Amino acid sequence: MLDLEFIVANPDAVRDNAKNRNIQADVDLVLSLADDRKRLIQEVEATRRRQNDVARSVKGKLEDVKRRKLIDEGRGLKEMEIGQSERLKAVESRLREEQAKIPNITHPNSPIGKGEEDNIELRRVGEIPKFDFQPRDHVELAEIQDLIDFKNGAKVAGRDFYFLKNEAVLLEFALVKYAFETLIGEGFTPFITPDLASLEIIEGLGYNPRGAESQIYDIEGVDLGLIATAEITLGGLMKDEIIPEDRLPLQFVGYSHCYRRESGAPGRVSKGLYRVHQFSKVEMFIFTKPEDSDAAHEYLLGIEESIFHGLGIPYRVVECCTGDLGGPAYRKFDLEAWMPGRGENGDWGEITSVSNCTDYQARRLNVRFRPEGKKPEFVHMLNGTAIAISRALLAILENYQQADGTIVVPEALRAYMGKDLISR
Secondary structure, three states, X not given: OOXXXXXXXXXXXXXXXXXXXXXXXXXXXXXXXXXXXXXXXXXXXXXXXXXXXHHHHHHOOOOHHHHHHHHHHHHHHHHHHHHHXXXXXXXXXXXXXHHOOOOOOOOOOOOOOOOHHHOEEEEEEOOOOOOOOOOOOHHHHHHXXXXXXXXXXXXXXXXOOOEEOHHHHHHHHHHHHHHHXXXXXXXXXXXXXXXXXXHHHHHHOOOOOOOOOOOOEEEOOOOEEEOOOHHHHHHHOOOOXXXXXXXXXXXXXXXXXXEOOOOOOXXXXXXXXXXXXXXXXXXXEEEEXXXXXXXXXXXXXXXXXXXXXXXXXXEEEEEOOHHHOOOOXXXXXXXXXEEOXXXXXXXXXXXXXXXXXXXXXXXXXXXXXXXXXXXXXXXXXXXXXXXXXXXXXXXXXXXXXXXXXXXXXXXXXXXXXXXXXXXX
8 A cells, every 4th residue: 555654745646646547545534534543643642641640650659539539540541541542443444444445656657548448559579470361269279179168167167167178288287387487497486376365465465355346256254265366375475574685586486276256248359268267377476675676577577578479479568557557556567469369350468467566565465674774664566477378378379370270389388288289
């Protein structure tokens, strides 16, 4: 969350920022609650000072009448302090709740806009394939090669679930292995994370685990939810920790299943694997010093690009506008792959994103580092998708298809697949 002192000192800028990001946040209520908190803290402190004065006086030489009077006053002060502390606790809880709704500040280079249609393309990499036949979409290709079973996925679990089969299974494992070898080579510590996290951790990373608009599956009867990304579990690893400065940056890469209640409306753009309720993902996460986070952001973006360049998938890099940032991100880049089966003539579709969340998540989770000889400071936290398996599969099937419906295996994956062609 944003620093309360920053909000109090810059209310107009905070209001404008929330408006630009299309996020409902009551800045005036936060300011009012902050004033109430300040007043109650002063009242509690004044009551405690009087309690201490009374306690010292009672220990001195006093007439019985004065002593009894002070003892009675002390009892009254204790009850007063309990009431004041309870009111303070309630105000602080409400203040944190409302403060948490205020989004992070925004990088000055992030374009102002309402949604992904206002994102700005920065560059394109790779050649868009030119087919001498009418390209198929990945759903048709998967049916030809018996790779994905959407029908039985829906029968077993509901719409937008699926079974991977045959070479699609091998492709998933190959992509995971390829991504992990790349990231371990960069010095990242590998993890397989839990698929569940406490609602406190989910909220701490800036996700809404409750309510009609939540995309999180929460588990009835327990304080747990299914994670939407390993960003949640990797970020939660360091909750309430103070990291020695010489250990930074911490670079983690995690594999997990991801669960999201969102699903696409029926249609060519969101059909098949593009927007599903469950998929696997390899996620990158960095904890770093504030002065290093901009460079870390570019570093993660570079890794994402190298992964998809190595797969031979044409992609473009876009700068996300304010309305497409969500709450925690200070700045975000997306990679969009060319998908020949998307739309009528092919189109770009998001395959990864990488976000610098500065200290926004760290304040919520109390993750700090200790500079030598100084007080602890909040770290900056960054996350980026190495590979979202479902969309990577989609991009491979559609870009590497041949006229007879077979699919060439990208050269980077052939050693893991044990074959160079998917052919039923």
